[in-house]
Amino acid sequence: MIKNNMTIKIGGEAGMGVESGGSGLTKALSRGGLYVFALQDYMSRIRGGHNFFQIRVSTQEIFTFVDDVHLLIAFTKECIERHKHEVVKGGAIVFDESLGVDPASLKEQGVKACPIPLSKIATEIGGHRVMANTCALGATAGITGYDFERIKDIIESNFRKKGDEVIQKNLAVAKAGYDYAHDKYAKDFEFKLEPVDTDPAKRRMVLHGNQGLALGAIAGGCKFISAYPMTPGTSVFETITAKAGKYGIVSKQTEDELAAILFAIGAGHAGVRAMTTTSGGGFSLMVEALGLASITETPVVICEVQRGGPSTGLPTRTEQPDLDFVISASQGETPRIVLAPGTIEECFECGWRAHNLAEKYQCPVIILSDLYLSSQLRCIDRNRFDITGIKINRGQLLTKEQLDRITDYKRHLFTENGISPRAIPGHKNAVFMTTSDEHTEYGYAVEDIEPRNKMMEKRMKKYETMLHEDIRGPKLYGDEKAEITFVGWGSTCGAIREVVDRLRKKGTKANFLQFVDLWPFPADKTQSYLEKAKYLVAVENNFTGQLAGLIRKCTGIKVDAKILKYSGRPFSPEEIIANLSATKTTAPARRKGGDPLFGGKKEAKIHV
């Protein structure tokens, strides 16, 4: 018997309750004290197609999914066809018996076929077919031996708003599914689940990256969010909006993304912490305003949750294609900060830290996330989210008392570090102007050479101050000295960490440099790590290896190999390991020549 270490995959058409069943099961497992990592995969359609929800369970904290599936819950034939090969020997496939799947066809690969009358039970006991996913939830607990009380608990909280009758019907359906699966299949199924701690006081939070980001922003005093819906950025907006009434936040859905960032810039100028959220397409529309925020020195936070590009691309799929873009997007050269969280905890931290940095440097701060991170669910201890411990730093924002004493206020005053004392409009002593034109310290347009040069230097001076005071070097995971060093950013971090763990277990010294602060690039804090690296491998969800390019541009160091994936799907640890050996067989002498895309000698580049 293998206890509390398995992967359950639930799949079916959109509209069949794959997502609600999956998130219900995730919570039910979390409330049993288990660690869960859940991956969601869905198509850009509301009904039909094929979606799945993949839940990895462990007693140890986990940061990635893995390829092996132990229990497949299939609502459609297509789901079985697509995923049966992922099921390990001894694993099982639970499916609705009305699908008419021949169990013998599955037995060949050593997989147990477990037909259950899911929709029949749902109709006969619950009164509606739609409860088939509730029945499957019960059956999952039944076959794995998981405590039904945990399922009951989740059904009760999920349906509380719908009233007692709905709760009772769902409970009856779940119990019938539980009993059927338990009696018929549990005995022969060796992967088991068991609660390890059910104390409500110790319950972990279950949240995805966008919720982490929203939570961080709220905790960091974000008082204003304006956005236009765009997958996968929308749930940051929705999470903050849901809490807006309670915490005194203004939330505004605007007519387009241009307005979304401009509302936020207006709000930032008038004195609050403001943000907007979008994906690559919406960010494209925001670019002109990014230049505006930079030249008017207005704090604003932009969450760019990447998806597969180019153009509309893969709307519900993951990719990391926008790093180059967000770093350089603007008319003219303008200071900004780019942060890329890799875990949900880092999403939380970036959520509040971005607002501190935006106000300190009076410039745009971009949080660059991606779909995989935005929608992955994890169980996380509550103390990782230190809401009350966050230090708010509003930088050079002038208080009312300071303004009462001020004379001859200059909004864009030249200073040593490039940062000017910032007033908000409304005080008698600081009636001021600002403009998107190049300007004087008073904010009046100017075209003369000397003030232009000085103002440009003032703005760009902020980069030096950022690098000196705030921008962090990469996080080192694994061995101090290693045979192999991975570089990566954003959502690949979970899989890369597990790769490092697995290599080390096998006796290979390995480490991982994870970049959260990406721009301005912390070259000085990176160089020594990279120079020490014996074999440097970039792992990125894009075609060109944009971090590798950035490293080369800023440090002169070229990676030995790139493992790149742009299929719209995230990396699993197995996939990285499998491709690692391929890089070694094709890798030329390191750090010579250029990139094949742009001429020069070829390096090892594996497209997954």
Next chain:
Amino acid sequence: MSKVDDFISTEAVTWCPGCGDFPILKCLKESLVNQGLEPHQVMVVSGIGCGSKLPYYIRTNGYNSLHGRALPIAQGIKLVNHDLRVIVVTGDGDGLGIGGNHFLHGMRRNPDLTHLVENNQVYGLTKGQTSPTSEKGYVSSTSPDGSIEFPANAVLMGVSGGATFVARTSSGDPKHMTDIITRAMKHKGYALIDVLQPCVTFNKVNTYQWYKQKVYNVETTADYAPKDRVWAFKKALEWEEKIPIGVIYQVEGIPTYEEQVPALKEGPLAYQDLTGKVRADAEKLKESFC
């Protein structure tokens, strides 16, 4: 009490001699004085264009933004500090062309803003190209055979789009303009003013003389009924023969956008505490994810 001198900026005005923007600047200052407003209480947000240089030439808080983008910035500012009296200044290309989407959606929200569309029916700062309000047949470097588009009509768009105050005035009649600006600013909600403002350098058709012959004060006509939207539509459609000036449509008692936002009930957002509420509720907030 403020006086006109309080609003005088240090900046030298760069408009062409005789520009229709001069009366707008003068009338705006007079109106602010008439209303007893002081410079720090006022925020002027503009787009880009000749007329959008106005914030440089008046001593109030000013934000000279991007071409077409004044309205969303102004709405963001107003939502954060509704004590500020926010005036939006755009041109016709700026406000109705490149910023057209913001115009359509801004007015249906009824934010408490006064929006002056400085309408000279031409692109002035880029040297005379056809604008959204240029007449059909208008000849310019970008329409050498004459424009083949119908002109946009700001007043008509305002009446149909949900503006709660729609007026037109003319740079040729400063007294009228001061009065209209004051009434627009006193109106609670979105107030649109279409300002007929000749470009003396590039528009040789729609001149002071041309406007003078065409405009009439609609408020002195026998059937004047600005609360009647159907009447307002009729007046908004007038252009070829005669051009009505004055308040064409006004509906009062519609709540402003800011009045309906719960977070603003405790006063301007800009002066509210940042994290007190969320810190006090931190454990419950986390519990909601468990």
